[in-house]
Amino acid sequence: MADLTQSSTLQTSVSTPLRPRIKLRHVVDHAILIAGAFLMLFPVVLVLMTTSFEDADIVKHGLQLGFEGKMLENFEAAMFEASGFTKTITGTRMLMNSMILGLGFAIGKIVISMMAAYAIVYFRLRFATLAFWIIFTTLLLPLEVRILPSYEAIQSLGLANTYTGLIVPLIASATGTFFFRQFFRSIPEELVEAARIDGAGPVKFFIDIIIPLSRTMIAAIFIIMFVYGWNQYLWPTLITTDEGMFTLVRGIKQIVQVLSQTGAMIPEYGKALALSLIAMIPPVLIVIFFQSWFVKGLTESDK
Amino acid sequence: MTFWKIAALNVAVAISATAAWAETEITLWHAMGGQLGETVNKIAEDFNAAQDDYKITPVFKGSYEETLTAGIAAFRAGEQPNIMQVFDAGAATVIGAKGATIPVQDLLTENGVDFDINDYISGVRYFYADSDGKMIGMPFNSSSPIMYFNVDALEKAGVSAPKTWEEFQSVTAPALKDAGYIALAQSHLPWIFTENFMSRHDLPFATNNNGYDGAEGTEILVNNDAIKAHFTALTEWKENGLFEWYGTGWGDNQQPFEDGDVAIWLGSSGSFGGLMSKDLGFEFSATVLPYWEAVTTEPKQTFIGGASLFAMSGHDAEENEAAAKFFEYLTSPEVQYFWHQETGYVPITEAAYALAKEDGHYDRFPAAEVGIQQLSLPGGENTKGYRMGFYVQIRDVMNREYGRILSGETSVEDAFANIEKEANDLLARFAKTQG
Amino acid sequence: MKRAGFTTVWLPVALLLPQLLIIAIFFYWPAAWAVQSSFYLQDPFGFGSTFVGFENYTDLLQNVEYAKVARFTVIYTVLVTFFSLALALLLAVKADAVIRGAKTYRTLLMWVYAIAPPVAGFLGLMFFDQRNGPLTEMFQFFGWDFRLGADFNSTATAMVIVAVWKQIPVNFIFFLSGLQSIPKSVREAALIDNRSATGRFWDVTFPLLAPTAFFLLIINITYSLFDTFGIVDTLVRSEPGNNPVTLVYKVFVDGFRGNDLGGSSAQSVILMILVLVLTIFQFRLIERRIHYT
The missing domain is CATH 1.10.3720.10 (MetI-like)
Structure with missing residues (x-):
C-alpha cells in the first residue's frame, strides 16, 4: 500500500494530465496478468470439473464444463480401487x-x-x-x-x-x-x-x-x-x-x-x-x- | 460374484498346496493388460489349483515392446523368466538368438508331453517355427485381421459385405457414402495392409523364403505393384470420402466404427470380445478380408498376429518340466476354448476348434469363427509367415511412410521406395548383430 | 586454494566416497559403455556382436530420417524457447509493474512448474483429442483440419503448446527476480529520462535483463531437448508413426522399442557431444556473468 501511494504521487508530480492513461495502463497490465493466470489455471480446472462426469459422457463429449455428481466416486476409485493385472496397484x-x-x-x-x-x-x-x-x-x-x-x-x-x-x-x-x-x-x-x-x-x-x-x-x-x-x-x-x-x-x-x-x-x-x-x-x-x-x-x- | 468365489477358492487351494508340497515355481512374463490379463491370471490360477507339483506366476510387463525389452535385459543379467510372451514382430529377434530359448517342441518331447505339429490349425503352425518346420515358440494369443461391418449400415445402403476390393470400390463404398457413412477404416496398416496383404494374395514378402532361411542377405519385397496399387486406391478412396485414416493409434480408428460413423472396420479377431461387451447401438458382424481380383483369383489364408510363448533357457530341469506341463495344460482343448471364448483370440488346436463348434459357440456368435476360418483357408507358398530382424523398427518405418502417404506428405511411389531402402538397411544391420 | 581448511585426510575421503562411487557406477561406467557399444552391432541377447567401427555413425549421418528428426528437434527447440521466453517476459514485466495482487499473480503464474511433463502431456491429449478436444474444435473453427496423431503439423503444434505452457513458470520466476533486483534508483532515473513505458523497457530494463535471458536461453534449450521427453511420449502415445519426435525420443525408440543397441548408443554419443558443446558455451557465459557482476 505504501508503494502504491508513493508511485502514484511520483507519477502525478511528473504529469498530472496523464492520469487517465495511467489508469488504462494498469487495466491493461491486470488484463494481461489475468489472461496469463487463466491460461495456467483453466486447463487444470477443466480437468477437475470433468472428473465429476460419467465415463460415458467423457468418452462421447471429451472435457466438460460444469459439475455433476461423480467427482467423489472418481477420486475414490483413483485412490483405492485396485487395478492392473496383479491387483496390487492403487x-x-x-x-x-x-x-x-x-x-x-x-x-x-x-x-x-x-x-x-x-x-x-x-x-x-x-x-x-x-x-x-x-x-x-x-x-x-x-x-x-x-x-x-x-x-x-x-x-x-x-x-x-x-x-x-x-x-x-x-x-x-x-x-x-x-x-x-x-x-x-x-x-x-x-x-x-x-x-x-x-x-x-x-x-x-x-x-x-x-x-x-x-x-x-x-x-x-x-x-x-x-x-x-x-x-x-x-x-x-x-x-x-x-x-x-x-x-x-x-x-x-x-x-x-x-x-x-x-x-x-x-x-x-x-x-x-x-x-x-x-x-x-x-x-x-x-x-x-x-x-x-x-x-x-x-x-x-x-x- | 461366483467368479470371485472360485478365484478365492483357487487361491486358498494354491496356498494350502504350497504349505504341503515343495512346488516348483516358474514365472511367465506377458503383455496382456486389462481384461486379457485377468484371463491369463485365471488360467494360471486354474493350472496351479489343478495339480500340486508346479506353481506358475504370471507377471504383466507392459506393452509387447516393453515385455520383450524387459525379457532381453533380464536375460543379459541372468534373471530371465521361465516363459516369455513375444509378439509377431519380435519373433526374429528371439528366434535369431539361438541359445536364448528352448524350442518348445524339444521342451515338450523331452518332458514326456506328446507333440504333433499337425494338431495345430494350419494358419498358426509354422509362424513361430524354424525353416525345418520345428516349432520354437508356442502360439498363444493368435489373432487374424478380419472385416467387421455395421449390419444396419449395410442394410440401409442395400449392399452386402464386399468379397473383393473391386466390389468395395465400385458397389459397396459408393452406396455406403450415399447412405451417409464413411465406408472404411482400419487399425493397423503394417499388419493388415502389408503383412496380411502379402499372405492373402500369396505374394512373397521377403527373400530367403520370407526370411526363414536366415538373416544373412534377407531383403524385403514390399515395393511391388500390387501393394502400391492398393495404397494408391486407398488415397483415392480417402479423397472421395470412402475411406478415413485417424492416425497410427489403434483405438483412434476403432472409435468411429463404434460411434457408427464408419460402416466397415478392419480390426483383429481378438477385438471381438470387446465389441460384444459394448452397447454399440447397432448390430455388427464380421467376415474374411477382401482381396483384389486383379491380383489373384485364389485368395489364401492370412498370417497370425498376436504373440507366442517362448521357454527361456538357463533354468534347471525341474523348472523346464514345469514349463512343459504348463504348455500342455494351456494347449488342452478346454483351456483353449475358454481363452477363445473370453478373448476372441483363435483356438490354436484342431481339437479346441472342434470343441468350440460342438459346443455351439459359433451358432451363438457366428462372427467369432471368422478369424479361425480365415486362418484355415488354403495356404500358399508365401503364407506360413515371415521372419525379419529389427522388424519392430521396420513396422515403425512403414507406419511413418503410410502416415505420410495418407496425410498427403509423400507419394505412394516414394514411400515404398523409402520403406524398401530403410527396411533393407535395417535387415543388413540385423544380420551383422547375429555374427 | 587459499582457504583455510582442516588437514584430516581420512574424513574428506570418506565424505567424498559415496558421491564418487555413485558417479562411477551410474555415470562413468554407462558413458563408457555407450561409447564402446556404439562401435558394435550386437544381438540384443548378447550372443553375437560384430565390430563395425564408425558404421553406426555413418549410417546415422547418411540417414535422411535422422536428419529430419534433427531438423524437427531444432525447430521445436527454437519455437518452445522463443514462445516460453517471450510470454514469460511479458508476464514478468506486468507482474513487476502492478502492485495490487502482485503476490497472487506470482503464485498463479508459477505453480504449473510442479506439474510433471507426462501429466501435462496427458492433459494435452484431452485438449487436442481428435473427436472432441476443445482446442481441436477451436482450430477447426478457424478452418484448420487439426488432427492430433494423424497429421504431422497438428501433433507438432500440440507438442509446442504443451511444452511452452509447462515452461512459462520457470522463465517467469527468473525474469521476475531479475526485474526485482534492478535497483530502485535506476528505475526512478529511467522514469524521469524516458516517458514512454515501452521505450523505458527496451532502453533500460531489457539490457539489464539480458544476462538472465542468456542464462535462460541455455536452460530452455536443455529443457526442449531433454525434459520434454514425457510430453512427446504421451502425445504420440508411444507409437510415433508419421508424427514428429525429438532426438532424445529417437534414442529411446531405437534402443528400447527396436532393441538396436549399437544404433541407439551412437545416437547417445552424438547427443553427449551436443550437450558438451552447450555446456562449454554455458560455462563461458557464467564466467562472463561472474566477471561483470
Missing part, C-alpha cells in the same frame, strides 16, 4: 511410491552432495580439485542421454524394480554438489578460523556451524529436488515393470496405453483424470506453500 500405492521417490531422491541428494561439497571446500586435499572436476563433469550428460547403459548397470546389479535402483542413479549428477560448494564458499572464512581456535574438529564444525547456516538453502534445494524426483518419468518407466513399484507419473503412461487401445470396457476417463490430478497435488502444494524458499533456491542454485 492410487495410494502409487502415491506412496512417488513419495518414496521424491523424498528419497531429495534427501539422498542433499546428504551426499553436502558431504562431498564439505570435503571439497573445507579440507586441504591434494586431489580436491580433481574430485571436484570428476563430479562436475556429470553436469555434462543428463540421464536421458546415458539411459540405455544406466539401465544395463541397474539390471546387472539386480536393482531393477527396487527403490534403490529407482533413486540412486538419479543422484548421480553434480547439481547439488555444485550448489553447496558455491554456498559454502560464501560462508566467511573467519568462522573456520574461530572454530579451529576453539578446538572444534571438522565433524563438530559441520554439525554446529555449517548445517544451521545452510538451513534455508537446504530447504530450497529440498523443494526443487522433491519436485524433480516426483516428476521423473523416463527412468521409472524403464526401471519399474512390477506394478507394485509404479509411481503416479509412471502410472499415467499405463493409463494412456489403456485409453488408446479401446479394449473391452468403457475407458475409465474419470478415474484417469482424477489420478492425473492426484499426481499434481503434492508437488504443487509444496511449491505454493514454500514459494519464497523455492524461488530463492531456483534462482540462486542455477547460477
Whole structure:
C-alpha cells in the first residue's frame, strides 16, 4: 500500500494530465496478468470439473464444463480401487511410491552432495580439485542421454524394480554438489578460523556451524529436488515393470496405453483424470506453500 | 460374484498346496493388460489349483515392446523368466538368438508331453517355427485381421459385405457414402495392409523364403505393384470420402466404427470380445478380408498376429518340466476354448476348434469363427509367415511412410521406395548383430 | 586454494566416497559403455556382436530420417524457447509493474512448474483429442483440419503448446527476480529520462535483463531437448508413426522399442557431444556473468 501511494504521487508530480492513461495502463497490465493466470489455471480446472462426469459422457463429449455428481466416486476409485493385472496397484500405492521417490531422491541428494561439497571446500586435499572436476563433469550428460547403459548397470546389479535402483542413479549428477560448494564458499572464512581456535574438529564444525547456516538453502534445494524426483518419468518407466513399484507419473503412461487401445470396457476417463490430478497435488502444494524458499533456491542454485 | 468365489477358492487351494508340497515355481512374463490379463491370471490360477507339483506366476510387463525389452535385459543379467510372451514382430529377434530359448517342441518331447505339429490349425503352425518346420515358440494369443461391418449400415445402403476390393470400390463404398457413412477404416496398416496383404494374395514378402532361411542377405519385397496399387486406391478412396485414416493409434480408428460413423472396420479377431461387451447401438458382424481380383483369383489364408510363448533357457530341469506341463495344460482343448471364448483370440488346436463348434459357440456368435476360418483357408507358398530382424523398427518405418502417404506428405511411389531402402538397411544391420 | 581448511585426510575421503562411487557406477561406467557399444552391432541377447567401427555413425549421418528428426528437434527447440521466453517476459514485466495482487499473480503464474511433463502431456491429449478436444474444435473453427496423431503439423503444434505452457513458470520466476533486483534508483532515473513505458523497457530494463535471458536461453534449450521427453511420449502415445519426435525420443525408440543397441548408443554419443558443446558455451557465459557482476 505504501508503494502504491508513493508511485502514484511520483507519477502525478511528473504529469498530472496523464492520469487517465495511467489508469488504462494498469487495466491493461491486470488484463494481461489475468489472461496469463487463466491460461495456467483453466486447463487444470477443466480437468477437475470433468472428473465429476460419467465415463460415458467423457468418452462421447471429451472435457466438460460444469459439475455433476461423480467427482467423489472418481477420486475414490483413483485412490483405492485396485487395478492392473496383479491387483496390487492403487492410487495410494502409487502415491506412496512417488513419495518414496521424491523424498528419497531429495534427501539422498542433499546428504551426499553436502558431504562431498564439505570435503571439497573445507579440507586441504591434494586431489580436491580433481574430485571436484570428476563430479562436475556429470553436469555434462543428463540421464536421458546415458539411459540405455544406466539401465544395463541397474539390471546387472539386480536393482531393477527396487527403490534403490529407482533413486540412486538419479543422484548421480553434480547439481547439488555444485550448489553447496558455491554456498559454502560464501560462508566467511573467519568462522573456520574461530572454530579451529576453539578446538572444534571438522565433524563438530559441520554439525554446529555449517548445517544451521545452510538451513534455508537446504530447504530450497529440498523443494526443487522433491519436485524433480516426483516428476521423473523416463527412468521409472524403464526401471519399474512390477506394478507394485509404479509411481503416479509412471502410472499415467499405463493409463494412456489403456485409453488408446479401446479394449473391452468403457475407458475409465474419470478415474484417469482424477489420478492425473492426484499426481499434481503434492508437488504443487509444496511449491505454493514454500514459494519464497523455492524461488530463492531456483534462482540462486542455477547460477 | 461366483467368479470371485472360485478365484478365492483357487487361491486358498494354491496356498494350502504350497504349505504341503515343495512346488516348483516358474514365472511367465506377458503383455496382456486389462481384461486379457485377468484371463491369463485365471488360467494360471486354474493350472496351479489343478495339480500340486508346479506353481506358475504370471507377471504383466507392459506393452509387447516393453515385455520383450524387459525379457532381453533380464536375460543379459541372468534373471530371465521361465516363459516369455513375444509378439509377431519380435519373433526374429528371439528366434535369431539361438541359445536364448528352448524350442518348445524339444521342451515338450523331452518332458514326456506328446507333440504333433499337425494338431495345430494350419494358419498358426509354422509362424513361430524354424525353416525345418520345428516349432520354437508356442502360439498363444493368435489373432487374424478380419472385416467387421455395421449390419444396419449395410442394410440401409442395400449392399452386402464386399468379397473383393473391386466390389468395395465400385458397389459397396459408393452406396455406403450415399447412405451417409464413411465406408472404411482400419487399425493397423503394417499388419493388415502389408503383412496380411502379402499372405492373402500369396505374394512373397521377403527373400530367403520370407526370411526363414536366415538373416544373412534377407531383403524385403514390399515395393511391388500390387501393394502400391492398393495404397494408391486407398488415397483415392480417402479423397472421395470412402475411406478415413485417424492416425497410427489403434483405438483412434476403432472409435468411429463404434460411434457408427464408419460402416466397415478392419480390426483383429481378438477385438471381438470387446465389441460384444459394448452397447454399440447397432448390430455388427464380421467376415474374411477382401482381396483384389486383379491380383489373384485364389485368395489364401492370412498370417497370425498376436504373440507366442517362448521357454527361456538357463533354468534347471525341474523348472523346464514345469514349463512343459504348463504348455500342455494351456494347449488342452478346454483351456483353449475358454481363452477363445473370453478373448476372441483363435483356438490354436484342431481339437479346441472342434470343441468350440460342438459346443455351439459359433451358432451363438457366428462372427467369432471368422478369424479361425480365415486362418484355415488354403495356404500358399508365401503364407506360413515371415521372419525379419529389427522388424519392430521396420513396422515403425512403414507406419511413418503410410502416415505420410495418407496425410498427403509423400507419394505412394516414394514411400515404398523409402520403406524398401530403410527396411533393407535395417535387415543388413540385423544380420551383422547375429555374427 | 587459499582457504583455510582442516588437514584430516581420512574424513574428506570418506565424505567424498559415496558421491564418487555413485558417479562411477551410474555415470562413468554407462558413458563408457555407450561409447564402446556404439562401435558394435550386437544381438540384443548378447550372443553375437560384430565390430563395425564408425558404421553406426555413418549410417546415422547418411540417414535422411535422422536428419529430419534433427531438423524437427531444432525447430521445436527454437519455437518452445522463443514462445516460453517471450510470454514469460511479458508476464514478468506486468507482474513487476502492478502492485495490487502482485503476490497472487506470482503464485498463479508459477505453480504449473510442479506439474510433471507426462501429466501435462496427458492433459494435452484431452485438449487436442481428435473427436472432441476443445482446442481441436477451436482450430477447426478457424478452418484448420487439426488432427492430433494423424497429421504431422497438428501433433507438432500440440507438442509446442504443451511444452511452452509447462515452461512459462520457470522463465517467469527468473525474469521476475531479475526485474526485482534492478535497483530502485535506476528505475526512478529511467522514469524521469524516458516517458514512454515501452521505450523505458527496451532502453533500460531489457539490457539489464539480458544476462538472465542468456542464462535462460541455455536452460530452455536443455529443457526442449531433454525434459520434454514425457510430453512427446504421451502425445504420440508411444507409437510415433508419421508424427514428429525429438532426438532424445529417437534414442529411446531405437534402443528400447527396436532393441538396436549399437544404433541407439551412437545416437547417445552424438547427443553427449551436443550437450558438451552447450555446456562449454554455458560455462563461458557464467564466467562472463561472474566477471561483470
